[in-house]
Amino acid sequence: MFRYANPAVFMRLSGALLPWISGAAAILLxxxxxxxxxxxxxxxxxxxxxxxxxxxPAAIVAEVAYGAIAVASLFSLVWRHPLAxxxxxxxxxxxxxxxxxxxxxxxxxxxxxxGAYWVWDARLTSFLLLxxxxxxxxxxxxxxxxxxxxxxxxxxxxxxxxxNLPIIKFSVDWWNTLHQGExxxxxxxxxxxxxxxxxxAFGYMALFAALWMVRIRTEIVNRRARSLIQRAG
Amino acid sequence: xxxxFISLVMRDLKLASRSGGSAALALAFFAxxxxxxxxxxxxNLNLLARIAGGVxxxxxxxxxxLSLDRLYQGDFDDGSLDLIALSPLSLEQVALAKLxxxxxxxxxxxxxxxxxxxxxxxxxxPGTWALFVSLLIGTPAVSAVGAIGAxxxxxxxxxxxxxxxxILPLLAPAVIxxxxxxxxxxxxxxxxxxGLLSAFAAAAVLLSPFAAAACVRLNLAG
Numbered sequence: 105m106f107r108y109a110n111p112a113v114f115m116r117l118s119g120a121l122l123p124w125i126s127g128a129a130a131i132l133l134x135x136x137x138x139x140x141x142x143x144x145x146x147x148x149x150x151x152x153x154x155x156x157x158x159x160x161p162a163a164i165v166a167e168v169a170y171g172a173i174a175v176a177s178l179f180s181l182v183w184r185h186p187l188a189x190x191x192x193x194x195x196x197x198x199x200x201x202x203x204x205x206x207x208x209x210x211x212x213x214x215x216x217x218x219g220a221y222w223v224w225d226a227r228l229t230s231f232l233l234l235x236x237x238x239x240x241x242x243x244x245x246x247x248x249x250x251x252x253x254x255x256x257x258x259x260x261x262x263x264x265x266x267x268n269l270p271i272i273k274f275s276v277d278w279w280n281t282l283h284q285g286e287x288x289x290x291x292x293x294x295x296x297x298x299x300x301x302x303x304x305a306f307g308y309m310a311l312f313a314a315l316w317m318v319r320i321r322t323e324i325v326n327r328r329a330r331s332l333i334q335r336a337g
Numbered sequence: 338x339x340x341x342f343i344s345l346v347m348r349d350l351k352l353a354s355r356s357g358g359s360a361a362l363a364l365a366f367f368a369x370x371x372x373x374x375x376x377x378x379x380x381n382l383n384l385l386a387r388i389a390g391g392v393x394x395x396x397x398x399x400x401x402x403l404s405l406d407r408l409y410q411g412d413f414d415d416g417s418l419d420l421i422a423l424s425p426l427s428l429e430q431v432a433l434a435k436l437x438x439x440x441x442x443x444x445x446x447x448x449x450x451x452x453x454x455x456x457x458x459x460x461x462x463p464g465t466w467a468l469f470v471s472l473l474i475g476t477p478a479v480s481a482v483g484a485i486g487a488x489x490x491x492x493x494x495x496x497x498x499x500x501x502x503x504i505l506p507l508l509a510p511a512v513i514x515x516x517x518x519x520x521x522x523x524x525x526x527x528x529x530x531x532g533l534l535s536a537f538a539a540a541a542v543l544l545s546p547f548a549a550a551a552c553v554r555l556n557l558a559g
Contacts, residue, residue: 233506233509236502236505236506237506237507239502240499240502240503240506243499243502243503244489244490244499244503247490247493247495247499248492248493250492253492253555253556256555257489257552257555257556260485260489260548260551260552260555261485261489261503263548264485264507264548265506265507267544268507268510271510271537271540272506272507272509272510274510275509275510275513275514275533275537276509276513278513278514278517278533279513279517
């Protein structure tokens with residue numbers, strides 16, 4: 105982990121990996137979409153079942169991204185890993201966008217299925233709260249001018265959020281649930297739907313990884329440029 | 338530790354209760370929110386009794402939020418926080434003392450006022466009792482989570498604007514369990530909300546001083 109803390113090493117490694125990950129994302133998403141359009145209609149949901157292929161992966165990535173921020177924040181607080189702050193900050197807008205995507209696709213599915221764009225269902229509500237957590241985290245980063253101080257404050261907030269997130273999920277579940285239960289791990293999902301979903305899920309993951317890398321690289325280059333300008337001025 | 342700890346709590350309570358302190362303002366805010374809601378949704382007492390738990394809980398959380406900037410901001414601005422940090426108390430103990438003082442000056446008065454507001458909402462006896470107990474148990478959690486937010490936004494010129502965005506999502510469980518306890522009491526059910534609320538409050542009060550102390554430390558270091 106710490107070998108890659110050196111920005112130069114990270115730049116070299118991520119530069120080599122990036123084309124492959126981006127390519128994988130493009131191929132996986134293309135395959136997943138193609139297969140997704142060819143599935144038979146579900147006996148209950150009809151063709152709206154295809155919304156699942158863009159909805160579920162977005163929701164998974166939204167949660168993975170928060171996990172990534174929390175782990176990066178732990179590394180930054182405990183071991184002062186120099187790239188962890190950059191990584192955590194870079195992941196936040198991506199996570200927020202995937203959360204929003206999950207909410208939008210979910211409500212588009214909900215209109216024909218539940219009869220309303222928005223219902224106060226447990227999972228929808230906890231995702232809405234997750235979106236607010238992302239927004240608060242990003243706002244804190246932007247509000248504190250001093251960069252190291254902002255990084256540490258944001259890291260503390262991310263960890264507090266990570267501790268609280270399971271409690272929020274539990275409390276909202278306790279409060280109300282309408283969303284169908286999990287069907288992927290328990291194997292209740294039909295094969296025809298499983299394959300495109302798997303391709304899309306891995307495609308989304310690869311897309312997130314690629315975008316995350318690009319954002320970290322951009323930040324490193326920006327930092328370099330700033331220090332060059334400072335030295336010249 | 339008890340001497341400096343208690344004197345710090347007493348000092349914060351004094352600052353909260355004298356002029357410029359916001360303890361009374363938070364109470365007035367709470368009462369005003371409770372007055373505006375019936376004006377908005379209509380005077381139907383059945384409806385008001387139904388929503389009283391949720392409305393009063395949300396109002397109490399917002400009222401407590403109003404007075405959070407007092408927790409550290411004033412001491413940070415005039416430099417007393419540096420002196421407090423030099424005292425024999427650890428910053429974690431300081432955070433706990435400030436949390437206690439904030440609850441005594443905000444959470445507790447809000448709780449004591451709540452039966453009166455419940456009366457205005459036509460909440461029946463068991464509901465009022467559930468509201469009172471749930472606020473008594475839950476407001477320490479509000480102060481505890483709020484203390485983390487207040488210490489995070491300590492060095493910000495306009496921390497007051499960003500504070501709600503950070504704090505309110507984290508307080509969702511308190512509102513859910515607190516208002517849930519009132520609804521359950523109205524329906525003569527027992528849904529374990531008070532137990533869950535107690536667990537949440539205990540965890541929040543226990544962990545908050547550590548997070549808040551870490552934030553204070555990083556803000557004093559600069």
